[in-house]
Amino acid sequence: MYNFFDQLFVALGAWLVGLVVAAGNGVSKLCCGQPMSEAAAHNVAAGTQVVLICVTIYGVFALCFGLATWLERKMLARIQNRYGPNRVGPFGLLQFVADGVKMLTKEDIVPARADKLVHFLAPAIVLAPALLMFGFLPFGRNMAPTDLDTAVIAFFAVGAGSELALFMAGWGSRNKYSILGALRAVAQMISYEIPLVLAAVPVVMIVGSLSTSQIVAAQGTDSFLDVKGWFVWTPWGFAGFILFLIAATAESNRSPFDIPEGESEIIAGFHVEYSGFKFALFFMAEYLGMMAMAGLGVTLFLGGWHGPKLLPSWAWFMLKGFLIVCWLIWLRGTLPRLRVDQLMAFAWKAMLPFALFNIFATAVWFYLPKTTFLQSAVAWIITAALVVAAYLVISRFVSRRAGAPRVYRYAS
């Protein structure tokens, strides 16, 4: 029973591929009087598989995007003691459909002096990396869309493509707010890419592989609960997870790191000149990027699809991703936007040294013996002490005031 639900989508996919191959055989019999050759059948099956995976990812995550916007508005509303959307459908659940229709029917305005081609291409290009990133995440047991040896690197490499699109949007609009937003976006995303990758390095060091499937496999145990192996329970994993979450928030341009959008300063930054469906595409790319980042966080630190065998593996993956998204929304409802210099200082002065130190702590953990329980406990404590000490030193360093404390003439 458990296996049935666990492998439901795998079986469904195999069945559909089989159907297409059978249909192909039928057509080929009609045309040439004989079934397809072995190689042709193999190609047809592979092609169908690719199409199926693409359609599923697009469909599922487009829906998730809609629901995420609804969830975000609801949660932010509740944090501010409001109701949030509650008019369209039960609990306002269909709000995103109404929003989509609204976006589609709006006028598409292109500024008269914009660089038309760049302005037109940017929304399409921004969506591509966001969607591609999902291709490297194993969503469940036997449910990895691709199984690259370098999936983690590929994920980051593809994700970096969105910077280009944001800059195109800012440049193509020929608007000073847009270009400011784009410059901020590029500066921020490139700075935070480094701590983001460095936060993922410890996992790669321990697993010894860049393949997401193997990283997930390394976190699994045979037990029923299947939570013990998650990297987040180790000191370096926990620190890495926190670092990863912060950097991922900055990577996906979300509050408190949303200075590229900065509604109060530069209106909406790079997408200020976009309207209608092009604007919706930017919005969608932002949410998809956020969900992909959440997915990678789950894969690297939260054990991927491993979890107590009460729910199918894909459900565990989705649930954990959902929790990370909730956390990001909660954070957005709590913190105000940072200033540009604070943002940069945090990336270079706090995140980067801490990430580097975390790599060192991981190395220590790697070489400490962990065969008996006592040895593991000792290793755990030593690594934890290293990480905490690093945190304390860096926090002293970061919160040190430069010069005299600021005096507020009217505010205090």
Added chain:
Amino acid sequence: MLGNGLLQGLVVTARNFIRSYFDPERLTTVQYPEERVTLPENSRSFPFLVYDGTPDNLRCVACKICEQECPPQCIYIEVERDPKTGKPVRRPRVFDIDYSVCMQCQICAEVCPFDAIKMDQVYELAGTDRFGGMLHDKAALLKSNEYYHQIRPTEADEVDARLSQSKKKVSPPIAKPAAVPPAQPVPPKTDV
């Protein structure tokens, strides 16, 4: 320690999030079309004409003071004339107020010597026709004294007291033709 303030902030928002589900007092939003707040008695939106008893028994005598005083000039009054003699009857034939121009200042209600025009509390006055549709004619403006009592009881009681007072003292000399029925609170109703 670094991060302390962030955690405190997160606790505050989490508390707000959870309590908003258990404490209805926190949600101050009034879900408008279904729920409505009761308006304070002195809130005002748009003038209306008061009548006593039946709609043709309106208090307005078409003296045009309000038309003169209205700052944006949005009141338009035509006096009704007797079809036979052609003499003006103390009653408006046309009484239009353009809602798109009215600035809801209450000056018309203040200057009217006959307490004939008062401020209403309706607020759902939006329309799709911004030229003709915003023009409220006499039929639309007429509302009963009971309605007036209903929306602002204190002021309406005062007005009633004043009217019955003035009826005793002042109205006999004004109503020269003496065709005023004693039960009617509005003295000027018959021909001049």
